[in-house]
Amino acid sequence: MKTRKNKRITDIILTIIPVITILLLWGVLAIIIDNKFILPTLKETFSAFIGNFTSKIFYKALFLTLLRALIAFTVSLIIAFTLALLSERENALKIIAPIIAIIRALPTIAIVLLVLLWTNSYIAPMIVTTLVVLPTLYTDIKNSFSVIGKDQIIMCKTFNVGKGDFIKKVALPEIMPEFLNTVGSNLSLNLKLMVAAEVIASTANSVGLLLNQGKVYFETAKMLSIVAVVVIIGLIIEYLFAFVSKKAGKWQ
Amino acid sequence: MIELKNINKSYKDKSVYSDFNFNIESNKITAILGESGSGKTTLLNMIAGITDYTGEIKNKPKKVSFVFQNAVLIPSLTVLENIKLVVPDISDEEIISELMKMGLNSVYNFYPKSLSGGMARRVAIIRAMLFNGDVMLLDEPFSSLDISLKSYLIRKIKEYQKESGKTVIFVTHDIGEALSLADRIAVISDGKIIKDVKSVKKDTEKELFDTLMSLGEYE
Numbered sequence: 166m167k168t169r170k171n172k173r174i175t176d177i178i179l180t181i182i183p184v185i186t187i188l189l190l191w192g193v194l195a196i197i198i199d200n201k202f203i204l205p206t207l208k209e210t211f212s213a214f215i216g217n218f219t220s221k222i223f224y225k226a227l228f229l230t231l232l233r234a235l236i237a238f239t240v241s242l243i244i245a246f247t248l249a250l251l252s253e254r255e256n257a258l259k260i261i262a263p264i265i266a267i268i269r270a271l272p273t274i275a276i277v278l279l280v281l282l283w284t285n286s287y288i289a290p291m292i293v294t295t296l297v298v299l300p301t302l303y304t305d306i307k308n309s310f311s312v313i314g315k316d317q318i319i320m321c322k323t324f325n326v327g328k329g330d331f332i333k334k335v336a337l338p339e340i341m342p343e344f345l346n347t348v349g350s351n352l353s354l355n356l357k358l359m360v361a362a363e364v365i366a367s368t369a370n371s372v373g374l375l376l377n378q379g380k381v382y383f384e385t386a387k388m389l390s391i392v393a394v395v396v397i398i399g400l401i402i403e404y405l406f407a408f409v410s411k412k413a414g415k416w417q
Numbered sequence: 418m419i420e421l422k423n424i425n426k427s428y429k430d431k432s433v434y435s436d437f438n439f440n441i442e443s444n445k446i447t448a449i450l451g452e453s454g455s456g457k458t459t460l461l462n463m464i465a466g467i468t469d470y471t472g473e474i475k476n477k478p479k480k481v482s483f484v485f486q487n488a489v490l491i492p493s494l495t496v497l498e499n500i501k502l503v504v505p506d507i508s509d510e511e512i513i514s515e516l517m518k519m520g521l522n523s524v525y526n527f528y529p530k531s532l533s534g535g536m537a538r539r540v541a542i543i544r545a546m547l548f549n550g551d552v553m554l555l556d557e558p559f560s561s562l563d564i565s566l567k568s569y570l571i572r573k574i575k576e577y578q579k580e581s582g583k584t585v586i587f588v589t590h591d592i593g594e595a596l597s598l599a600d601r602i603a604v605i606s607d608g609k610i611i612k613d614v615k616s617v618k619k620d621t622e623k624e625l626f627d628t629l630m631s632l633g634e635y636e
Binding site for chain 2: 323325
């Protein structure tokens with residue numbers, strides 16, 4: 166009991182140490198540089214961080230960015246899941262594998278610029294994010310399928326376990342922990358990509374545009390505070406899904 | 418009687434059975450004895466319909482209780498749920514009672530990762546018994562088990578066969594296991610029955626040992 170508690174405390178300390186180190190380094194560098202346009206102090210950034218939450222524009226931008234990220238991710242998830250399912254058939258895999266490889270190799274910036282030519286600044290970031298997340302999501306989902314052993318499938322067939330029961334009682338519970346982890350980490354990646362695409366596309370009412378404006382008006386503290394919000398949201402998503410995944414995989 | 422007629426089976430370029438014929442009597446325990454790679458598991462898989470083949474299996478069982486070599490329990494289900502997956506109509510009390518009979522007290526809510534190899538094997542045997550198939554197939558059911566557990570399980574399977582009158586086929590590479598469980602012992606090598614002992618006698622052990630020695634099994 167005591168060892169478990171000690172391990173938990175050690176884990177928390179080990180997680181906090183790098184965060185404190187970065188903040189300390191930031192604080193020291195800000196004092197040395199002494200220029201708020203290049204690197205504002207922690208205090209200035211924290212004030213800007215709090216200030217964000219008093220602005221309606223920020224809330225609107227954050228909400229729409231999260232919404233766009235969620236839509237793009239949902240589309241990506243549906244496509245990736247379908248392709249991963251189809252890839253279980255050898256012939257389908259032969260067709261799907263090169264398509265995924267090509268999408269994976271596409272340079273992100275080039276996709277943003279091209280999709281911007283073909284569509285508009287609202288849709289382009291969603292298409293870009295969908296395309297960039299797709300290969301990683303596909304590979305992760307495909308890997309999560311492989312946790313179901315061939316011997317388990319044979320056993321279920323031999324004992325006449327119905328398809329419905331197999332999916333509900335065997336396949337889903339086994340896939341779920343890995344799948345939830347995948348969703349969490351890719352949702353976080355998805356949000357990061359969405360903001361990057363919005364910056365390039367200068368999408369109205371977006372976190373990306375707020376960052377762009379911060380750059381134009383040399384509001385470095387504001388930029389850093391917005392980045393902090395995105396990082397915190399990304400971490401919350403990742404930890405939340407990791408927690409749910411752990412609960413789903415209590416048998417592991 | 419299960420009749421295997423002119424069976425041919427190969428994996429890629431390697432032929433396992435070529436024009437193989439063998440009859441398995443009903444309501445008896447038949448042991449298939451042989452060295453590794455002799456086609457013992459393939460024989461069970463063909464009877465269970467797990468693997469394809471050419472030829473004919475007459476009176477092939479429709480419902481098979483299979484005890485796989487490595488138990489094959491679903492890791493995300495508890496012991497109770499594992500059994501209920503294949504026998505959904507049975508009550509929890511009945512499963513717990515069967516578990517207790519096998520010396521598995523209070524493991525019904527354990528996940529397979531918490532079970533030892535011997536415990537998992539016993540759960541797999543209970544699952545197969547409760548499934549109540551037309552035939553029970555056991556693939557090396559006692560390998561890597563300690564002697565006391567092995568003899569305990571042999572007794573349990575014998576009791577099950579006596580009570581149910583089912584056909585039991587089990588494969589092994591251990592003469593002792595075959596002798597203590599089977600009514601009939603067939604020695605298989607390179608996809609052929611090279612010795613068929615239809616009733617176990619005093620000198621059967623020596624006969625089987627000599628046969629396996631001639632194959633280089635005990636060198």
